[in-house]
Amino acid sequence: MTATSDVEPRERTETPLHTVGTSVTHDDFVQKVRGSLAYADDWSLPGMLFGRVVRAQVPSARITSIDVGEAARLPGVVAILTAADVPNNAIAEEASGLGMSPVVMPVLAEDRIRYQGEPVALVAAEDPEVAEQAAELVMVATEDFPGVFSPERALEPDAPHVHDSGNEIVEWRIGRGDAERALRDAPVVVEGTYRSQRVDHAYLEPEAGVGWIDGDVLTLRVATQVIEHAREIARILGLAESRVRVIGTYMGGGFGGKEDLTVEPHLALLVWKTRRPVKMVWSRQESLLARWKRHPFVMHYSTGADRDGRILAQRIRIVGDGGAYPLLSPRVLFAAAVTAAGPYAAPEVQIVSTAAFTNTVPSSAMRGFGAMQVVFAYEAQMDRLARAVGLTPTEVRERNFLREGDTIPTGERLDTHVALPEAMHTALERLGPRPEDADGWRVGRGFACNMQPYGRARYFADSASCWLGLEPDGSLLIRIGITDLGGGQAASLCQIACEILGVPMERTTIHISDSALTPPAGGTFATRQLYMSGNAVLQTARELRERLLPVVTDLLGAEPTDEVLFAGGQVSIRDPDRSASLREVVRECERRGVDTAHLTTFHAEAGEFDPRTGQGKTFPDYTYGTHAVDVAVDPETGAVRILRYVACHDVGRAINPQRVEGQIQGGVAQGVGYALSEEVRIEEGVNVAALFADYLIPTSTDLPDIEPIVLEVGPGKGPFGARGIGEPSIAPCAAALAGAIADAIGERITELPMTPERVLRALKHAETAGGDGSA
């Protein structure tokens, strides 16, 4: 096992790539079209029980009693658990370098209910219907407890406390220079307040899993992005961490919603108590009600510039609604703070990014992770600035784009290429001439640029391990702990291994997501998987190849300086043309006692961040892109039709171009929903409509053909110079659409989602009040 720092980003390959860079499919996709892939709910064991969560109906209360008598008497009920049955009833979060959060989240509510949907009890029964019936019969008696339902209110000194330690979850301060003074002195200042809403991941596969005891190992087979939660499960049960095994299934979507614990602790407790296999599947409505959401943000921006539109200072205040428990709030608000000024110069800057507790469903990870919400704000500011100084939106951005070598507000130097001028111009060129208004609809065009981090913050000292083994017949086995949420995470790793070792894709098998059996690679989040696990596979494959090389050279009778090609299941040299099969190579290795398996760990470059100064190392790198869109607005109804949508990102290197396109298109679709129609509506902590019928994700007719443009101009830090693409494409959508709608109606909407009703209101306001010059 070896450790190494960041792989040299500028990969020089003499020979053309044969597998990386091709749009080859993989076995898991074949299973998906066959319908034979076993998702978490597609798994059953004999004697299996069915688990159900009893959830709080009110957002804030004190529990006075829990009566399980009637429920327990229902035939077929095997167990009912409450807080007292949980050995360690606390899930604690490491709050991003500030030490452990003083606030812990109980697995089952003990004396207080802090959000509607909070788990209070668990039921296991022989049939799922009985479990549901029993859950309804559990009587949770409560008395009112004052709650607080908006973060602004929560941060007031006299607000009711969600937790005894106060309502502030975290406050990040990032700054350099004297932004206040710079703003005072700036010839031009544009201000804006922007509001984003609470949204749901709305993956089609609800949370699900099966747990059982295997020997003395508690085993969970669950739809999760993070199999490392096994340790958390062990802690909750009071078991040695080695006695819990989590097997992650291929997910029907994750997007951050399966990043924190979902069914795992409930399953584990029921399995441990009943000693029988237990399945738990959350209903869609339960998922909409009670599972973590994206943070709603309120963002106040003051941007100061000179008369040529060059930004001099930014003062940014972000307040995020963290809901009732911390979860990943500190990290989300951190990512927001680091990227709040956008991919633009900000010589003097003051960013304050705060998350507050409220008595609502907790907010945590969702694709984009804080760095998404801020795009809606900073791109609006850029367009406002353009108008204020008489520049076009492209000119003002060109004047301010960060470049390789510039520093961002945290003081870090960007050490890869910033392809924003290319992305912006390419996207707009692809749109071509503006369409004319037609049939009474008003056409508008907008675009937005963004930067999205890939890889975890450096102070986590991230790592990923990979094991590769060549089998005697020359086929390849890959073992790596990643989880696959549908974006071809596993498939791309195969391509990388095959590229280096020359094994054909169809003779490669990858085993993933098993905390007992696969080397840990970290969870699939933070757009880290290609960067971390891709590099782990690349590194392991390269080192293995290095080890094989002396054997190969001998076999082929080659000179040590000859270039050996590994491709198509063969090793070969030219002049003279000689080749051998990988099977022969492995046989020879066996003969010589050379190990054809290898395990390495890839370590990301670590770094320190000082929360007091707001300076230091944050994210390893960013993916840059621009989305450009043409819309038509119906001035009578406010309906927005997207005529064309172009999404351009520099991914450094596309391991699988078709799949990269698919990631971009999928991100755009989610971004459009976020921009125009999705909202989890909660009033005073009560969810007003937890039906899928009311949660409006885009259908095929709500989207045009999404046109992805994949640029490979600036190598990143991933394998072969790749950059992550999972999150970047969701983030610019709302801003691009806001710009396009503004262009059509004459006013920029600053609150999400931009529903037809909101658009109509803005349009009428523009007509009466003259608009804000957006058109």
Added chain:
Amino acid sequence: MRKSPIALTVNGRTREAWVWPHQTLLQVLRDVLGATEVKYGCGEGVCSTCTVLMDGESINSCLMFAVQAAGRSVTTVKGLAQGEELHPLQESFLAHDAAQCGFCTPGMLLIAHEFIGRHPQPSREEIREALAGNLCRCTGYTKIIDAVESFAMDRKDPASTPPAGAAPR
């Protein structure tokens, strides 16, 4: 309350099951008959991951009770392939990368199959409309429409249909 026996055809095979009246067809297909390729996504008839063909017509299996399917014929996505050989529509999905997480894919394939059967030469917009009831959260639909369109065009010209099992490069 007692279970009653029903017999129905699933992908051409007669299957029998003892079911309660309150069990939906979705539940029985998945939990009793092992047809886990039919998915639970919402239980409201909104997402359409539970799509099956009932006597050749697409329905939401979460909105029908199993007892109503007695004597009827159900086709799931597993009824498309011929053993190992994928249906050309499935091949087209693979060739166009039309599945990401794959959860909507069974329903999408069935609805596309039904639609093209009824409208052999659709426009791209007609395909887009036909898929509007099947939610997808991963792909943005573009590649799904590409796959269906390509399948429809290849059907007109069978010579251009890719052979079963071809892995695209």
Added chain:
Amino acid sequence: MYPAPFEYVKAAAWHDAVDLLKEHGDDARVLAGGQSLVPMMSLRLASPTHVVDVNDIDGGTIRERNGTVEIPALARHAELERSPVLASVCPLLAEAAGLIGNVRVRHRGTLGGSLAHGDPSAELPCALLALEGTVRALGPEGERRIRAGSFFRSYFTTSLAPSEVVVAVEVPAARDRSGAAFVEFANRAGDFAIVGVAAVVHLDDSDGCRGVRLTAGGISDRPVDLSEPAAALLGQPPNEALIADVAGAVSESSDPRGDDRATPEYRRQLVGVLTKRALHRAWRRAAGAEP
């Protein structure tokens, strides 16, 4: 997630269904298409002890007789949408049915079921009111006819008596030189409409408007008859300005409810816009200028 247990009974004929409903009272529900009932049961919003499946009842076919179109209650939305009879003599009903949900819902959902469900945002109740259709209901006392205007009472409430079922619907066949249109607005394709408007325009030989019907769904607790303000079109050839006036009057006089889908103001705006569009299209169709 799972419906509560119930006794399941199949009715062989409508009178069987009525008998079963009478026997079990409020705890019995009719299962026709199931597209509204089954999800409600899955969500435990409805937990009948008895479910009466009427799907095997043979109600006949859609047909026209002597100027009246008879449609069996169990006609599926997809059948209405594709029916050549309706296309010819009652296109409004076909158009309205085609806007319902998605193709799967239309394969199963029934006319009778939709009417009996009484969702104020639904398309078929609104269209039936515009057509001044009649619901034929069968109860323990026998069959009776209920005019559309008296059928829809309030949210999910009709004038059906507890043991009554809808067995058929009658609508007048469209007259020559008449045109109809159904226009709705939803935030997303296939969703429940926020507001829907049905319009029927009948022209005389000199293109003057001799009849107009206008109804709207989604603005009240039941479909609303707006034919009175629309009557301003009578007696002269319609034109854009007159239609716009009617639309304005409808909008101003409407007092829609608000809910989490839309505010009253927005519904008011929508009903005006959709009135304009529906009347315009109906007029154009009556004049033969549009299919």
